[in-house]
Amino acid sequence: MTNSLLSQQLDxxxxxxxxxxxxxxxxxxxxxxxxxxxxxxxxxxxxxxNDELHLxxxxxxxxxxxxxxxxxxxGTALQQQKVLRVDNVHxxxxxxxxxxxxxxxxxxxxxxxxKIIGVLDIDSPSLSRFSPEDEVELVEFSKTLLKxx
Numbered sequence: 001m002t003n004s005l006l007s008q009q010l011d012x013x014x015x016x017x018x019x020x021x022x023x024x025x026x027x028x029x030x031x032x033x034x035x036x037x038x039x040x041x042x043x044x045x046x047x048x049x050n051d052e053l054h055l056x057x058x059x060x061x062x063x064x065x066x067x068x069x070x071x072x073x074x075g076t077a078l079q080q081q082k083v084l085r086v087d088n089v090h091x092x093x094x095x096x097x098x099x100x101x102x103x104x105x106x107x108x109x110x111x112x113x114x115k116i117i118g119v120l121d122i123d124s125p126s127l128s129r130f131s132p133e134d135e136v137e138l139v140e141f142s143k144t145l146l147k148x149x
Contacts, residue, residue, distance in 0.1 A: 004137045006034055007144040014148040025057040027145050031122065032059030038124045039101055043110075044074050045118035053078060053118060060123070064098040072096035074119050077107035081116075085135055087128040099123065106130040108138050112146045120145075 010030055014023050024043050031041040042058020044067060053067040053074055064072075070079040072095055077084040085106045089095045102123035110117040120142055124130070 004140055006030070006137060007140045009034070010141060010144050011147075014145070017148065020149050021057060023145070023148050027141075028057050028059050031141070035122065037126050037129055038122055040099060040121070040123040043118055043120055044078075046078065046116045048116075056118060058121075061099050061101075064096055067096060073105050074107050074121050077109050077119055078116065081109050081111065083108050083135055083139060085130045085132075087130075089123075101125045103127045104129040106135060106138060108135075108142045110142055110146060112149070117146070117149065 010027060013026055013030060017023055028042040032038065035041065040058065040060030040063065042060065042063070043056035044053035045056040047054050051069045053069070055063055055065045067075045069075050073084050073086055073089065073092055083106070086092050087104055089102060089105050102125060104124045104127055106122050108120040110119060120138065122138070
């Protein structure tokens, strides 16, 4: 059972919806409209053939189209299969600056039935935007999303 309002809203929004891209699109829109002080919210989808992430549905400015596994915050979160919460992306070794206005970032790997789907990526123009509580809420949000894809 989901606890956060954001996860409850996502669950209601995606109930009985089966289109993968539409569900990711609405999930990114919900995040972008609901979270304060962010400038990008969306998904990178894993391409096993090329071992890289491809840009998926998102809200915000144009973004990098391909991210190699292990590169930048998204690729590192993918490689390590763990949430990365970065207070200052400019201090993150190998950070990929798709938008120079972004200063902090959180990335949540999306894995379902041991299959890597991709990552949820959220950027903020503020330093240290994402708290441990945000991480818990976004992990819960991702679990709710994975039930619907």
